[in-house]
Structure formats: C-alpha cells, structure tokens
Amino acid sequence: MCILVWFRLDLRLRDNPALAAAFRASKAASSTVIPIFCWSPDEEVPWSPGAASRWWFHYSLEGLSQSLSQKGSRLIIRQGKTLSVLQALIRETKATGVYWNRRYEPVVIKRDKHIKEVLRKEGIDVQSFNSHLLFEPWMIQTQAKKPFQVFTPFWKTCLSSQEPESPLSAPSTFPPVSSTIASQSIDSLHLLPTIPWDTQLKEMWAPGEVGALKQADLFLEEALEPYATDRDFPSVKGTSRLSPHLHFGEISPRFLWETLQKLLATRSRKRSIQGVERYLTELGWREFAYHLLYHFPHTTEEPLRPHFKQFPWVQNKKQLKAWQKGLTGYPLVDAGMRELWAVGWMHNRVRMITASFLVKDLLISWQEGAKWFWDTLVDADLASNTLGWQWVSGCGADAAPYFRIFNPSLQAERFDANANYSRCWIPELSTPAYPSPIVNHGEVRIRALTALQTISKKGDIQ
Numbered sequence: 001m002c003i004l005v006w007f008r009l010d011l012r013l014r015d016n017p018a019l020a021a022a023f024r025a026s027k028a029a030s031s032t033v034i035p036i037f038c039w040s041p042d043e044e045v046p047w048s049p050g051a052a053s054r055w056w057f058h059y060s061l062e063g064l065s066q067s068l069s070q071k072g073s074r075l076i077i078r079q080g081k082t083l084s085v086l087q088a089l090i091r092e093t094k095a096t097g098v099y100w101n102r103r104y105e106p107v108v109i110k111r112d113k114h115i116k117e118v119l120r121k122e123g124i125d126v127q128s129f130n131s132h133l134l135f136e137p138w139m140i141q142t143q144a145k146k147p148f149q150v151f152t153p154f155w156k157t158c159l160s161s162q163e164p165e166s167p168l169s170a171p172s173t174f175p176p177v178s179s180t181i182a183s184q185s186i187d188s189l190h191l192l193p194t195i196p197w198d199t200q201l202k203e204m205w206a207p208g209e210v211g212a213l214k215q216a217d218l219f220l221e222e223a224l225e226p227y228a229t230d231r232d233f234p235s236v237k238g239t240s241r242l243s244p245h246l247h248f249g250e251i252s253p254r255f256l257w258e259t260l261q262k263l264l265a266t267r268s269r270k271r272s273i274q275g276v277e278r279y280l281t282e283l284g285w286r287e288f289a290y291h292l293l294y295h296f297p298h299t300t301e302e303p304l305r306p307h308f309k310q311f312p313w314v315q316n317k318k319q320l321k322a323w324q325k326g327l328t329g330y331p332l333v334d335a336g337m338r339e340l341w342a343v344g345w346m347h348n349r350v351r352m353i354t355a356s357f358l359v360k361d362l363l364i365s366w367q368e369g370a371k372w373f374w375d376t377l378v379d380a381d382l383a384s385n386t387l388g389w390q391w392v393s394g395c396g397a398d399a400a401p402y403f404r405i406f407n408p409s410l411q412a413e414r415f416d417a418n419a420n421y422s423r424c425w426i427p428e429l430s431t432p433a434y435p436s437p438i439v440n441h442g443e444v445r446i447r448a449l450t451a452l453q454t455i456s457k458k459g460d461i462q
C-alpha cells in the first residue's frame, strides 16, 4: 500500500503540502510514499515548456532526485500520457492515493480535473493542495463577488484576508522505494539542447531547491534593503532573481512571505522597511497574474480588453528577427534581448522596454513577443508572461495605457545612464559594427498612436 506524490511545478521538499499530507496519511495507514514525476509536454500545448524551461527542468529534476536519494527515497520518472502513467504506477505499486499540488494553467486544470474524476471513480484517494500561491485565486473577490481587474484593490484585499499558512518543514527521512519499480533516467527525457547554447545559463543559474535557498539568502542579505530603489537599474544586481525558482516551485511563496513578515516586525530603518514592502508588492503582482489567469483563461491568446482584437498589428518578419536577435540599433532594447538569449532571463524594466518596442515601435503583436519570451525565458510562466505582455500592450488588466509609449533612448538615459548594462551585452556598441536604428522612434510613435485611434473610437480606450 502506498501514496503516490506527483511532483509538477513544486520541485521541492520543504513546504510541499502534497508531500506533507501524503506523509500524514501514510503514517496513519502504515503505508509508504513514492515520489513520481511524469514528463508529458504534449498535454500542455500550445504552452508546453520552451527550450529554456526544459533546460531548467533537467537540472531541477536532478536536484530533486538527489535530495530524495539523500533522504533514502527515489524519484520515479516516467514519460507518456499522464493518466495512463498514473494508472500503471497505481497497479504496479498498489497505491491507494495520488496527491499533488495544484497548477492554474487552463489546459492543465482541464487535464487534472479529468484525471481526478477518473481515478476517484476507480476508488483512488485523490487530493490536491496549494503550494504555489499565497492566496488561491477564488478566495479573493471584489465586494460584488467578482474577480479583480485592478491590482491595488486586489492586493489590499489579499493583505486584509486570512494570513497564508506557515511553511511546512521537509520530511527528515523517506521510506525506501522498492527497486522493482522502474524509473526512466532524466537524460532519457532529452531536455537539454543538442547544440550547446547553454554555457552562460550554467554559469548564472543553480536550478533546484538548494540553489533557490542560496539565492534567497544572498538576496535577503545583500539586495533587499535597497531593493525599492535599486530594482529599476539593470546594471545593478538589485532584484532577487528568484523568478525561475518560484516558477518551478523550488522555493515557496509562503516561505518568502513569512521571512519578510518577520523582517518587517523587527526592522525599524525606513529604507529597510521600504525594501521589504516593495518586495511583498512584487510577490503580489505574481498573485495577481495567477488571479487573472484563473478567472480569464482566454487571455493567454486574446486581449482581456476585447477591442484590442481589432488592433492593426503588422507582420514584419525582418523586424521581428532584428528584435529577437538584439539588432534594432536601440542599445537598451538590444542589450535586453541579448541578455535574454544568453542567460534566459531579463531585468524587469528591460522586459517592459523591449516589449514596448515590439508592440509600439514595430507594431508587432504582443502574442509574437509572448511566444518568444516563452521559449527563451528560464522563468517563462504563463500567468506572469501573459500579464506582462498585456500590461505593456495596454490591452490587459490595470495595464499601462497604449498611448504611453516608452522612448527607448530616454529610458536608457534614465536607467542605464553610463551604459554599463548596454556595454555588457553589446561588445560592439560605439563601433561601426553596431547597427543603426531600424526605425525612427519619433515617426513610429505617431504611427502607433494613429493605429490606436482606429480602435479607440469603438469606445474601450480613453
């Protein structure tokens, strides 16, 4: 008799509610716990993990597998149709239960509901838990019992609702997993690239729970205090860089929440309090992104503000390529796009500037940009990516109005004044090898505003 714990985007042992519940239930019934992972990217189409995410998965699974081995267990890895894989494992292990932590992407919700129904009909104890969020999307509502579409009241409501529960500790030891239960190797999933483009990713990141905790310690120690001001300057290591760790569930938001609340209670210096509060607000944006994804699942493909469906986007493969490769002739845009290509991550301010350049200077649709980010970001996250792109395009919830158009050169003067960041990613900057601007910002700004006029008459946008 045993309980299967199905790991998904919760690749950690600490504060893992499904794992903790399985341990409780297995103790009560004198059964055992078997950790499993199933690779089934086809079930997440059109948002199956991109190349950078697959890279991260490989190493994160290695980390999880190692941690489990150190505690006497073994991660069972299988590939295939998830329901069939689970049914096979239930037969092989005589499992009586399957526990997992919830995910919120529309196709995944649909799949998981189906799996739950089928397994429950087969007499299996199926339970799901919240490991990924501070507040479940359905717990937070407006007074009219509707989902929020504006961040500030959303976050105020979160802050005044019931505190998230305290994080759970990791089990100290695990029961052994019988050697008769076969597992595929991580290598057999072919998650790593065949052409080695990942050298700089390896230098920058340490995927897995151990790496996540180290990164959190480093941030709390060195960058949290000045976070409120430093977070806007891409040449400074002023942000936590925890986004991929949070996406893959290697660190829990409840752990960060509790740590920050303790700091708030003990710190008296204004700067330090501002840093903590600002960081909590950013975690709030992450919550808001999931709230929107859950309540408006169509927004992964379509604008939340329906009038934007008529926006006259332009198709221009040459300019799209120039943007993707960081060859637009606008240094801050190019530096950001090259950083993304090299290390699978980009600073938040630069994400806003590069995204704005695509949708406003080039008039290329936000969906094209979202797809490129999806494939190249190690933190590619359907909720945050959709929110980010719709926010920049002015077509989402609480979005920056489309008519507010970033001037990439002025942004560079403000946030990269001595061009340290741009020079770091564009070695040929200030040499004839660097391209001239592919568009004239002043001219394309007017083109963008004219394009906006064609839809604003229909009443949605002021």
Ligand SMILES: Cc1cc2nc3c(=O)[nH]c(=O)nc-3n(C[C@H](O)[C@H](O)[C@H](O)COP(=O)(O)OP(=O)(O)OC[C@H]3O[C@@H](n4cnc5c(N)ncnc54)[C@H](O)[C@@H]3O)c2cc1C
Pocket: 231, 239, 240, 241, 242, 243, 244, 246, 247, 282, 283, 285, 286, 287, 289, 346, 347, 348, 349, 351, 352, 355, 373, 377, 379, 380, 381, 382, 384, 385, 386, 387, 388, 389, 392
């Ligand atoms: C066009 C665009 C696309 C984006 N795509 C993604 C994405 O795919 N995945 C992703 O995690 N973030 C995305 N973001 C949000 C943000 O840029 C990143 O979360 C942030 O840069 C990650 O760096 P950090 O961990 O150092 O952030 P920190 O400043 O340290 O913030 C702490 C945490 O708060 C969360 N957070 C911060 N800002 C936001 C935000 N605006 N929206 C949602 N959550 C936020 C992240 O989980 C982050 O790790 C996108 C933003 C834009 C403008």
